[in-house]
Amino acid sequence: MLRNPGDHSTDASWELYDVACQVIPMGSQTHSKVPREELRGIEPCYLERGQGCRVWDVDGNEYIDFRAGLGPITLGYAYPAVVEAVKEQAEKGFVYSYAHPLEVTVAQDLVEIIPCAEEVRFLKTGGEAMSAVHRIARAHTKRDMILTCGYHGWLNVMDRAGVPDAIRSVYEAHPWGDAAAFEDALSRHEGNVAAISVACDYAGIDQAETFLGDLRRLCDANGCVLIYDEIVTGFRLRRGGAQELFGVIPDLAVFAKGMSNGVPLSCYAGKREIMETVRDVVISSTFGGDTLGLAAARAVIGVYQTEDVIGRLWDRGKQLHDGVGEIASRLDIEAGFEGYPPVGIFSFRSGDSPRDADNYSRLCGEMFKRGILLYTVCYPNYSHETEDIDIALSAFDDALTRMKAEGYFSGVSS
Ligand SMILES: Cc1ncc(COP(=O)(O)O)c(C=O)c1O
The missing domain is CATH 3.40.640.10 (Type I PLP-dependent aspartate aminotransferase-like (Major domain))
Structure with a gap:
């Protein structure tokens, strides 16, 4: 079920991150785990539990995860x-x-x-x-x-x-x-x-x-x-x-x-x-x-x-790539996945790189609010069911529709 974006808060995460920055340079051991300041209050900085394709942050928010611990989770969390x-x-x-x-x-x-x-x-x-x-x-x-x-x-x-x-x-x-x-x-x-x-x-x-x-x-x-x-x-x-x-x-x-x-x-x-x-x-x-x-x-x-783990990584990734492609084309937005389904890269393709980067950051925020964790490389794992990908696709649809209505893509769509 798609989550109500209005209910989302990551205040406990950001409080902990501010404490971390007093004792840990950059607040993190891994550059790609440093939260984005422009997503303060939205991006989850601390995850404390995972099961299958889902993770929970310190504010109690549940997410369908495509970050895979930055790649290593191939079967699922706590498999x-x-x-x-x-x-x-x-x-x-x-x-x-x-x-x-x-x-x-x-x-x-x-x-x-x-x-x-x-x-x-x-x-x-x-x-x-x-x-x-x-x-x-x-x-x-x-x-x-x-x-x-x-x-x-x-x-x-x-x-x-x-x-x-x-x-x-x-x-x-x-x-x-x-x-x-x-x-x-x-x-x-x-x-x-x-x-x-x-x-x-x-x-x-x-x-x-x-x-x-x-x-x-x-x-x-x-x-x-x-x-x-x-x-x-x-x-x-x-x-x-x-x-x-x-x-x-x-x-x-x-x-x-x-x-x-x-x-x-x-x-x-x-x-x-x-x-x-x-x-x-x-x-x-x-x-x-x-x-x-x-x-x-x-x-x-x-x-x-x-078990056919590899087959499933390709199938679930393809479901995600095809679904996002259809949504972007219906909304007339230059965006989608590139590369092979187990290691696909999402990008906006307006040709204006800074603007594409801003739009990507905003999309991540909208997806977090809807309970989906995105990363530049979107990693499916063996525990993603087709229903989980369907939920992610509804979130993409909702988030991109909202961004379009707010004028994010005006002047850049085909
Ligand atoms: C292609 C590639 N090579 C090397 C590394 C470095 O691996 P590690 O972070 O385990 O040292 C990474 C990490 O993201 C990677 O993606």
Whole structure:
């Protein structure tokens, strides 16, 4: 049932956020969780409970969620099989001073699932696993440069404060879909490129097969390592990520988020010959073999084996994309989803970017009031039923109709 927008309040959230800002810089650990000041009193800053596709904020508001904890929730919040597995393991301890058998079992599972994986190793976050594969590629090729495409986590952000020029100079970022830019960089840095490291661009993902194929050829011709960041695409586009879907196989890859449905775990995987370089590189972490993430991954893999999770992520995402497309076209608004249904990006497309950004922020506010949590990437999870998507579509219809009546799109519709 669509909620009455007039009943919505997030005062308790904002009071807590103001307290947080006294003791936590930015009030949050994650940039994408910082609430928007223009949505004060509307955006929920603190969520305290989740079940399936729903979450509850500290004011007691219930939402149908499309933020998925910023990606990792593939099955649903507090998914019973995962909760049981974690509880069962927690009663036996979390980490030990020698390895645990789950490390072997989950590595064997992932070798089956991930096309490029002959060997697998575990860490806790996506960004650190990306740093690990960059270092392995450098050690393996005895070269310095990493050519990147897309976001690979904070450790690998080179164009912000705190990065010495010497380190910055051995990374170079290039745009998605532009194989010529990578070719040019390879010739400028001839003989010194260790790897091309790429995360799929969700809005432009229909170029993936051609672009990834071009990068594969460039890496082969130049003796460098092809690395995929499958932190979001793994266990979402396919279990084995973009490499399984598009059939272009990298040398190394990183999986995280959806692999363990929100319990922290990442892995780096790939060709044995390259992975074995880890012996010469110190990649060693106290929590690398933490059993709670591994127990969760084992449970997640079990659910994916017996149920068509991937099929449902595509179906529910498609229902959302098609429905929003119909609403926008009926209301004559330039807006809709881009990219594939499990990782769709909503955008207004008037061509006036600042105005589109304002409209998007206002839409988020209108959707929050109607009990729907939107994010730039709208993530369906396995617990969304068709009825939940129908409720979200009614909210889109109501919110966009209201915004249109208030003149938000005047002068920009087709
Ligand atoms: C494509 C991609 N790569 C890397 C990361 C970083 O992962 P983590 O935040 O676990 O370090 C993210 C996080 O959002 C991501 O979306």
